[in-house]
Structure formats: structure tokens, C-alpha cells
Amino acid sequence: MSAIDRRPPVPRYAHGSRVPGWDEAVDLEKAPATVPDPALTPVPQQLREAIEAEMAKYPDRRSASIPALHIAQRHHGWCSPEAITQVACVMRLTPAYLTSVASFYDMFYLQPKAAHEVYVCTNITCSLLGADELYERMCQAAEGHDITVRGFECLGACDIAPMASVDGEYVGPLNLDDPALIVEDVEAGRPVLEHKQLRRRAVADAKGRVENFDGLAPVGQEGN
Amino acid sequence: MPHLLFDRIDEPGLNTIPVYERRGGYSALRSALAMPPEAIIEEIKQSAIRGRGGAGFQMGQKASFLPKGEMAKYLVCNADESEPGTFKDRELMQKCPHALIEGIIITTYATGIHRAFIYIRGEYQLQADILDQAVAEARAAGLLGENILGSGHSLELVVHRGAGAYICGEETGLLDSLEGKRGNPRLKPPFPAIEGLYAGPTLVNNVETLSTVPTIINMGGAEYAKIGTQGSTGTKLISVSGDVQRPGNYEIELGTPSREIIYGLCGGPRDGRSVKMWFPGGSSSPVLLESDLDLAYDFDTLAKAGSMLGSGAIIVVDDSHSALEVMQKVVKFYAHESCGKCVPCREGTNWTLKMIERIEAGEATPMDLDILASAQSQIIGHCLCVLGDAMAMPVGSIVEKFRDELAEEIEAARERANSLTYATA
Ligand SMILES: Cc1cc2nc3c(=O)[nH]c(=O)nc-3n(C[C@H](O)[C@H](O)[C@H](O)COP(=O)(O)O)c2cc1C
Numbered sequence: 266m267s268a269i270d271r272r273p274p275v276p277r278y279a280h281g282s283r284v285p286g287w288d289e290a291v292d293l294e295k296a297p298a299t300v301p302d303p304a305l306t307p308v309p310q311q312l313r314e315a316i317e318a319e320m321a322k323y324p325d326r327r328s329a330s331i332p333a334l335h336i337a338q339r340h341h342g343w344c345s346p347e348a349i350t351q352v353a354c355v356m357r358l359t360p361a362y363l364t365s366v367a368s369f370y371d372m373f374y375l376q377p378k379a380a381h382e383v384y385v386c387t388n389i390t391c392s393l394l395g396a397d398e399l400y401e402r403m404c405q406a407a408e409g410h411d412i413t414v415r416g417f418e419c420l421g422a423c424d425i426a427p428m429a430s431v432d433g434e435y436v437g438p439l440n441l442d443d444p445a446l447i448v449e450d451v452e453a454g455r456p457v458l459e460h461k462q463l464r465r466r467a468v469a470d471a472k473g474r475v476e477n478f479d480g481l482a483p484v485g486q487e488g489n
Numbered sequence: 490m491p492h493l494l495f496d497r498i499d500e501p502g503l504n505t506i507p508v509y510e511r512r513g514g515y516s517a518l519r520s521a522l523a524m525p526p527e528a529i530i531e532e533i534k535q536s537a538i539r540g541r542g543g544a545g546f547q548m549g550q551k552a553s554f555l556p557k558g559e560m561a562k563y564l565v566c567n568a569d570e571s572e573p574g575t576f577k578d579r580e581l582m583q584k585c586p587h588a589l590i591e592g593i594i595i596t597t598y599a600t601g602i603h604r605a606f607i608y609i610r611g612e613y614q615l616q617a618d619i620l621d622q623a624v625a626e627a628r629a630a631g632l633l634g635e636n637i638l639g640s641g642h643s644l645e646l647v648v649h650r651g652a653g654a655y656i657c658g659e660e661t662g663l664l665d666s667l668e669g670k671r672g673n674p675r676l677k678p679p680f681p682a683i684e685g686l687y688a689g690p691t692l693v694n695n696v697e698t699l700s701t702v703p704t705i706i707n708m709g710g711a712e713y714a715k716i717g718t719q720g721s722t723g724t725k726l727i728s729v730s731g732d733v734q735r736p737g738n739y740e741i742e743l744g745t746p747s748r749e750i751i752y753g754l755c756g757g758p759r760d761g762r763s764v765k766m767w768f769p770g771g772s773s774s775p776v777l778l779e780s781d782l783d784l785a786y787d788f789d790t791l792a793k794a795g796s797m798l799g800s801g802a803i804i805v806v807d808d809s810h811s812a813l814e815v816m817q818k819v820v821k822f823y824a825h826e827s828c829g830k831c832v833p834c835r836e837g838t839n840w841t842l843k844m845i846e847r848i849e850a851g852e853a854t855p856m857d858l859d860i861l862a863s864a865q866s867q868i869i870g871h872c873l874c875v876l877g878d879a880m881a882m883p884v885g886s887i888v889e890k891f892r893d894e895l896a897e898e899i900e901a902a903r904e905r906a907n908s909l910t911y912a913t914a
Pocket residue numbers: 539540541542543544545546548567568569570571572655656657658659660661693694695696698699874875876879
């Protein structure tokens with residue numbers, strides 16, 4: 266047995282909460298970016314219109330920050346510096362402000378991501394039912410494919426635990442063979458695991474059900 | 490017991506106005522618009538309905554704290570639903586979005602509010618799409634916008650998608666997030682009812698609370714209050730998950746014995762396993778034991794038993810899992826979700842996680858359990874919002890109730906670690 270088998274000691278200092286980058290050095294020489302000049306910042310027409318439509322929904326345009334970042338992320342694939350600058354230009358905000366917002370929320374990427382993403386829930390209920398192993402399996406299955414896999418906090422679907430959200434589609438309960446099938450479906454551009462989609466499940470409460478519902482039975486009630 | 494929210498909720502098309510109206514939908518709105526606003530608040534007060542989002546504050550009382558008269562006031566529906574174990578709002582919004590919209594219109598009419606927002610967690614993409622469609626449908630039918638059904642009341646309703654942060658379920662964190670900022674909670678007071686969104690008076694209520702409003706108007710508040718117990722009126726949607734055979738959402742009358750829920754409705758743990766512990770109200774609630782299964786499931790009984798009803802999410806853990814495993818998962822979540830604004834929570838959650846990792850790594854001694862427990866009592870009541878408490882309460886209860894098991898675990902981990910060290914020496 267080698268010394269490597271012993272677990273490394275728990276580090277004294279680390280940070281887990283929502284302040285990513287707290288220990289990254291900043292470039293103090295660089296001039297702070299101001300609100301981008303519209304004349305010098307080309308913004309795709311479609312992106313501009315979508316962001317402006319969001320801004321119009323709120324009494325204060327800044328409320329559209331999150332919707333606008335969602336739109337820009339969809340357009341550019343991630344919240345790249347270019348994407349942030351374009352949003353800042355349309356919303357008349359500084360890139361720093363939008364970066365501070367984007368870095369707070371788990372769904373925004375300040376690093377490039379793959380075209381597809383799988384969130385595997387690894388929170389309490391899912392992990393009681395085997396999510397940690399599922400997550401490993403998912404990571405292995407996705408290797409070499411254009412898919413980002415992330416362990417995620419409770420996705421609000423513990424009734425189908427262990428579960429995952431594949432490009433927003435909730436599927437579960439998953440077994441260890443499912444990751445390979447998910448990758449196949451994603452690669453083929455098909456709906457993911459149709460026989461396990463949450464959108465098709467009946468409610469567990471018997472009085473909630475109707476005869477003409479043609480979906481899936483609730484978990485554990487397949488017989489009735 | 491009547492099913493008020495879940496009654497045949499699977500009916501295809503219930504998410505559209507024609508089916509919803511055929512089943513009596515929007516009739517409460519029509520009656521409400523013929524009543525004086527104060528009378529509606531009075532009905533809600535009489536129903537004594539307590540908030541379904543976690544804190545359990547009486548809705549009628551909260552609505553009456555809003556200043557009267559014309560001013561920029563807001564209603565925000567909390568659809569962030571990210572308390573681990575909770576998934577009831579998801580089912581409501583997906584299958585019966587118009588009950589929520591109707592509840593919102595009635596509540597805004599009663600409180601003189603003309604702008605409302607539904608803040609839905611970003612991960613609920615299907616549910617947000619369904620809400621968007623339902624809102625558009627309601628607007629086309631004259632149920633939203635100017636002069637609703639000729640009543641003179643007008644309302645703009647916007648569905649706002651979040652982007653993944655548990656703290657945005659906390660009402661003031663939610664308001665900051667809705668204002669387009671990082672979702673950091675605010676110092677209270679002032680409470681949102683006085684100074685909330687854009688510094689205007691704001692009523693924040695959970696999806697289930699607002700979806701119940703039409704039922705209260707249809708039944709009458711006094712009649713609604715006859716369901717459930719005196720301090721916990723009405724029915725409640727509960728999300729049951731974990732080691733049970735039939736997990737899912739159920740509607741129960743408040744005061745139902747917990748055993749009847751976990752064993753009767755959900756079939757109890759799988760083959761030959763027994764209940765080791767259960768969270769009665771999401772992962773933030775102090776854990777209860779098998780011996781607590783006869784407690785009535787209502788706000789007051791669970792509070793008296795040292796726990797809470799919270800969001801109505803029951804997580805059952807059977808005897809195949811260790812207390813340490815459960816504790817670690819819970820703590821990891823809160824450490825990840827702490828927003829970092831206040832020290833007891835930011836440091837407390839992260840240090841607690843490290844202490845638990847030390848147990849696993851064989852670096853802890855049984856004495857550390859005392860430190861772990863005392864750290865929790867330093868967190869409770871000392872944070873800006875109750876996220877810190879939400880970790881400290883379950884952790885404190887697990888250390889208290891499973892102390893012997895944890896002490897054994899610590900010894901075993903030490904021995905494991907030592908034998909590895911000797912083997913390499
Ligand atoms: C950390 C934290 C997270 C919360 N998450 C939610 C949530 O996801 N949904 C919700 O309705 N309430 C949540 N709450 C409770 C809200 O702050 C607030 O009390 C509730 O939305 C009020 O609505 P109600 O009176 O209808 O229950 C949370 C509270 C805290 C402290």
C-alpha cells in the first residue's frame with residue numbers, strides 16, 4: 266500500500282459559497298470596462314430585439330438581466346466576454362455588473378460548455394437512491410461527446426429519483442444503463458428517454474388521476 | 490376529505506382555459522370581482538390559511554399589512570421551489586396553471602396591486618413554458634390586462650425565469666434577483682410588505698398558497714377553515730420522496746397522522762427495511778425518528794415535536810443509510826448555496842462541511858461532535874436570512890439523535906486511516 270491511499274487532509278481554507286473567483290488575482294493595471302459604446306459594439310439584430318423585448322416587461326430595465334443572459338447564452342453557447350459585452354451594450358450596463366450577476370447563478374457559464382448539457386441531481390433524495398454512481402456513469406458515457414455533465418442540487422423532481430435534466434427535459438428514475446441511452450438519444454437528436462420523461466407522468470395521488478390520461482403511471486404504482 | 494387542488498388534476502387539457510372553465514375555473518374570479526376588496530381579504534383571513542412556502546405565516550394577515558391606496562405595489566409569486574425534497578408547485582404549475590393565475594388576479598384585486606410576477610426557477614423549463622402559454626391565453630381572454638372582465642381592475646403578469654440558486658427562494662433574495670442583481674437576501678425589517686420590489690410594498694406568496702385562493706372564495710373562508718385542524722386549516726400538498734415505495738405528490742388534510750402518509754399513502758420503505766429518520770418539511774427541517782411517526786402532520790404538532798412542516802416535503806431515510814452520509818449531503822448543499830453575504834452562514838456552512846469531511850478522512854475525534862453541535866447553535870438566529878439555520882437545524886438534530894452512531898463512525902474512520910499510515914510506514 267502506498268501513502269497515496271490515504272485520503273488527503275481536509276484543507277483549512279476553501280470556499281464553497283457563491284463567490285467564484287474570490288481567490289483569483291485581478292489585473293489591477295487594466296482600465297475598468299465602461300458601458301459599451303453602441304457605435305463600436307456590433308450586436309446581432311435578433312439578439313438585440315429579444316433583449317429589448319425582455320426589458321420592456323419590467324418597470325426597471327435591469328430586471329431583464331437574467332432573461333437577457335439566458336438569451337445571450339443560448340445565442341453564443343456560453344456567457345463569453347463577447348456575449349456579456351453585447352448584453353451590456355443593449356441594456357446600458359457595465360460588463361462587470363452583468364458578470365457579477367452571471368457568476369452568481371448555476372445555470373450561467375463563464376467558461377465554454379458543450380452543445381448539450383446534462384444535470385444529474387446529486388442531492389439528498391437522489392443520492393439515497395444511487396445518484397452518485399449514476400453521475401459517474403453519466404460522466405463516463407458522455408466522454409468524447411459534445412455533452413457537459415454536471416452534478417446538480419435538487420432539481421425538484423425527487424419523485425423520479427435518481428433523475429437528470431437533459432437539455433431541460435427531466436427524466437427518471439434512471440438506472441446505470443440509462444446514461445448510455447441518453448447519450449445515444451442526444452447524439453441522434455431524438456427526444457430523450459421518452460418512457461421516462463417527467464412531463465408524461467401521472468400524479469401519485471389517486472384522486473388526481475383520470476381514466477383518459479395516456480401517460481406514465483407514477484413511480485411504484487405501475488400495477489394499479 | 491375533499492381534494493381541493495389535486496382533484497382529477499391529470500385531466501388532459503386542464504392547462505387550457507376551456508377545460509379549466511368547464512370544471513368551474515374562473516368562477517371564483519367572477520364572484521370576487523363583484524365583492525369589495527376588503528371582503529376578500531376578510532374571507533382569506535377567516536380561512537386562516539398559512540403560507541405553503543415554508544414559513545407558515547397566515548396569508549390574510551400578511552396581505553393586510555400592505556398599505557392601502559393607489560401606489561406602486563407588487564405581488565410576487567414564489568415559484569422558486571428549490572428546497573430539497575419539494576416538488577409540489579411543479580405539478581400544480583404544469584397541470585393547472587390557471588388556478589395560480591386566477592389566485593393571483595383575485596389577490597391583486599383585493600390588495601389594489603396592478604403588477605405581478607411569477608418567479609420560477611430556471612430549471613423548470615417545461616413549467617415556465619406552460620405558464621407563459623397560460624398567461625397569454627388569459628390575456629387574450631380578457632382576464633389579464635386593462636379593465637379585467639369590465640371590473641375596472643387591471644393587472645400585468647410576467648413570468649420571470651431564474652437561473653439556478655436556492656437562495657432566490659428566500660423572499661428578499663428573490664426580490665433582489667428579480668431586480669436583476671445577485672440574489673442576496675436583505676436585512677429585515679423593513680419587510681417586503683412595506684418595502685419590497687423596487688422599494689414598493691410587495692406581497693410574496695408561494696404557488697400553492699395563491700392557487701388555493703380561488704377555492705377559498707368559492708367555499709367561503711369559514712367553510713375552508715373547517716378542514717384540517719384549528720391552527721393548520723385546509724388541505725396541503727405534500728411531496729414524499731426517498732426510501733418509500735410510492736413517492737410523489739399527495740393532497741392530505743392537515744392533521745393526518747404521519748404514519749398514514751408514509752406507510753398508508755406511500756407504502757413505507759422497501760422490502761423489510763424500516764424508517765431510520767425522516768425530514769418532515771424539506772432538508773431544512775430537524776429530523777424525526779420512527780417513534781415520531783404517530784405525530785399528526787400539521788404546523789403546530791411538528792413545531793412542538795421540535796421540527797417543522799416547512800414546505801411539506803417529507804424525505805424518508807431507511808436503515809440502510811448512515812447518519813453521516815445523510816448529514817454530509819445536507820451540509821454540502823447549504824455550503825454550496827450560501828450566498829456569502831453574511832458571515833455566520835458563509836463560514837458556518839463551510840466549516841461544518843469541513844468538520845464532516847474530517848470525520849470521513851479519519852481526522853476527527855468524538856469530541857468534534859460537541860464542537861459540531863456548538864457551531865450549529867452559533868449559527869441559528871445569527872444570520873441575515875434563515876439559510877444558515879436551515880443547515881444548522883437538521884445537523885444539530887442529527888448529531889443529537891445519532892450521536893452514538895456518529896461516534897462509532899469517527900472511531901472506525903480513525904482506525905482505517907491509522908492502519909493505512911502504519912502500512913505505509
Ligand atoms: C433559504 C430559503 C429558501 C426558501 N425557498 C422557498 C421556495 O423555494 N419557495 C417558496 O415558496 N418559499 C421559499 N422560502 C420561503 C419564502 O421566504 C417565503 O416565506 C414564502 O415564499 C412566503 O410565501 P407563503 O407565505 O405563501 O408561504 C424560502 C425561505 C428561505 C429562508
